[in-house]
Amino acid sequence: MTVITFKKEQFIKFVLMAFALSSLIFLFLIFAFILIEGLPLFHKIGLKNIIFGFKWAPTKGSFGIFPMIVSSFLVTFGALVIGGPMGLSCAVYLSEYSGKKMKMLLKPALELLAGIPSVVYGFLGVIYIVPLVRNCLGGSGFSLLATAIILGIMILPTIISISFDAITSVPKNFREGSLAMGATKWQTIYKVVIPSAKSGIMAGFILGMGRAIGETMAVIMIAGNALKIPTSILDPLRTLTGNIALELSYATGDHRMGLFSTGVVLLVIIMTLNYIANFGIKKKRLK
Amino acid sequence: MKQTARIFYILFLLIGMLTISCGRGSIEGKGNNFTITIAGSTSVMPFTEKLAEYFMLDHPDFVINVQSGGSTAGVQACINKTVDIGMSSRNLKDDEKILDAITICNDGIAAAIHPKNPITNLTMQQIRDIFNGRIKNWKELGWIDRKIDAVTREEGSGTRGAFEELIMEKNEIDDGIMVQDSNGSVKEVIATDPYAIGYISLGLLDERIKGLSIEGISPTVENIKAGKYMIVRPFLYLTNGKPGDKVQSFIDFVLSKDGQKILKKEGLIDIL
Numbered sequence: 001m002t003v004i005t006f007k008k009e010q011f012i013k014f015v016l017m018a019f020a021l022s023s024l025i026f027l028f029l030i031f032a033f034i035l036i037e038g039l040p041l042f043h044k045i046g047l048k049n050i051i052f053g054f055k056w057a058p059t060k061g062s063f064g065i066f067p068m069i070v071s072s073f074l075v076t077f078g079a080l081v082i083g084g085p086m087g088l089s090c091a092v093y094l095s096e097y098s099g100k101k102m103k104m105l106l107k108p109a110l111e112l113l114a115g116i117p118s119v120v121y122g123f124l125g126v127i128y129i130v131p132l133v134r135n136c137l138g139g140s141g142f143s144l145l146a147t148a149i150i151l152g153i154m155i156l157p158t159i160i161s162i163s164f165d166a167i168t169s170v171p172k173n174f175r176e177g178s179l180a181m182g183a184t185k186w187q188t189i190y191k192v193v194i195p196s197a198k199s200g201i202m203a204g205f206i207l208g209m210g211r212a213i214g215e216t217m218a219v220i221m222i223a224g225n226a227l228k229i230p231t232s233i234l235d236p237l238r239t240l241t242g243n244i245a246l247e248l249s250y251a252t253g254d255h256r257m258g259l260f261s262t263g264v265v266l267l268v269i270i271m272t273l274n275y276i277a278n279f280g281i282k283k284k285r286l287k
Numbered sequence: 288m289k290q291t292a293r294i295f296y297i298l299f300l301l302i303g304m305l306t307i308s309c310g311r312g313s314i315e316g317k318g319n320n321f322t323i324t325i326a327g328s329t330s331v332m333p334f335t336e337k338l339a340e341y342f343m344l345d346h347p348d349f350v351i352n353v354q355s356g357g358s359t360a361g362v363q364a365c366i367n368k369t370v371d372i373g374m375s376s377r378n379l380k381d382d383e384k385i386l387d388a389i390t391i392c393n394d395g396i397a398a399a400i401h402p403k404n405p406i407t408n409l410t411m412q413q414i415r416d417i418f419n420g421r422i423k424n425w426k427e428l429g430w431i432d433r434k435i436d437a438v439t440r441e442e443g444s445g446t447r448g449a450f451e452e453l454i455m456e457k458n459e460i461d462d463g464i465m466v467q468d469s470n471g472s473v474k475e476v477i478a479t480d481p482y483a484i485g486y487i488s489l490g491l492l493d494e495r496i497k498g499l500s501i502e503g504i505s506p507t508v509e510n511i512k513a514g515k516y517m518i519v520r521p522f523l524y525l526t527n528g529k530p531g532d533k534v535q536s537f538i539d540f541v542l543s544k545d546g547q548k549i550l551k552k553e554g555l556i557d558i559l
Contacts, residue, residue: 140476
């Protein structure tokens with residue numbers, strides 16, 4: 001290697017590293033801006049009044065987002081109840097039962113499902129799910145239930161792909177051992193494979209939660225955005241993300257800061273979820 | 288080696304393109320053009336854009352910059368003299384009255400329901416009670432036993448502000464009521480849900496939704512012009528002191544027959 005080539009190599013390495021680090025810089029900038037815009041209000045109104053306040057009327061000086069925090073978690077929980085079992089079953093089927101042909105059909109379909117823009121999910125929700133809920137169960141249809149159904153479908157690809165990876169990485173001799181002991185295939189899956197892939201599956205669920213809690217467009221379209229904590233699954237509700245997107249276009253001054261504070265809370269929640277998920281995956285690898 | 292050269296070449300091209308495209312913006316602003324900056328209410332903005340488009344066709348030496356930001360932002364910007372004209376879709380508050388306000392047109396707000404709903408008339412008090420959460424069932428208004436699905440606009444919206452001021456008065460809109468973020472989505476909810484009620488700009492009423500009479504007076508342009516239908520808000524242009532000739536010429540155009548005809552076609556109530 002001549003000196004010139006070596007220098008060039010070094011230079012390329014430097015350029016690539018600069019680009020690689022830029023993602024870190026973006027992350028840092030996003031954090032910095034949200035905190036700069038959002039934190040002053042916490043100081044002014046008080047952390048307790050924002051996080052545990054029940055009244056959101058930013059133009060009149062009330063910035064309570066407690067109902068939205070609760071609603072966000074309710075919707076996410078609902079999405080997990082609907083999407084979780086479906087996703088896990090699909091992952092188990094894919095890794096344990098399906099033949100090559102079925103796998104070749106299902107995998108691209110799942111990737112496609114992940115690629116559909118959320119506004120399309122929202123639109124489908126408004127056109128089909130909302131009237132269905134309204135006609136069959138009553139209420140306005142813009143409800144916790146409709147939102148949970150749509151979000152449940154939206155988080156399927158995340159849950160399936162991560163659980164699938166976790167299940168396929170269970171060593172083959174675990175399965176063979178179980179089968180040799182006389183267990184049936186289902187008993188093996190139920191008693192051996194799923195328990196040993198547990199942390200990976202949990203990580204999939206938690207990342208799915210992160211996706212559901214962060215989803216905005218589809219939620220605004222279907223949730224009805226009422227400010228109360230829903231008392232039944234047919235009540236409308238407003239999530240944290242929905243609150244920001246709904247009101248940003250008109251917000252000025254304290255109102256705008258209030259929306260950024262909502263962003264701060266959302267950021268903390270999503271960071272915590274991601275941290276827990278990463279922790280789960282790491283723990284599995286260390287074993 | 289060849290590949291390195293190629294990467295450099297692509298990078299160079301990219302950077303070059305960036306520089307050129309950044310530069311162009313500033314080049315365009317130059318010349319003998321006269322720039323008018325207008326900012327404020329998001330309700331007025333689309334109509335101002337339309338007016339500006341027509342105006343610039345006849346006056347190619349004008350560049351009219353229309354920005355949104357909300358009525359309050361428009362008022363503030365006008366007081367600070369950062370814009371030539373501020374737009375507002377609500378009346379000025381007392382401490383804002385140092386500005387000159389010109390009403391360019393009026394916009395009615397109609398309470399609307401699904402065409403299947405047999406109710407045609409409500410009193411102000413009934414509408415107030417629906418949005419305040421005191422009336423929750425259509426039975427109380429003489430229809431079937433079914434929950435009312437009321438829809439309102441989001442906090443900060445000009446339409447909501449006008450609705451609160453003109454109909455709700457001191458009553459608050461209940462937290463349990465659904466919120467949608469545009470006239471269009473409110474309309475969509477009402478058009479698809481037979482049990483819904485909401486309020487939207489008068490110009491957006493069509494056969495898919497039914498406008499309600501309030502206190503026996505139907506929401507029509509004639510009734511507004513005759514001063515009978517009272518749920519009307521003005522669309523204002525604000526200036527800080529007497530505007531310059533160029534700015535005045537745009538305002539004159541908006542108030543002229545041609546300008547008003549454009550606004551009328553958009554479903555607003557002209558002031559001729």
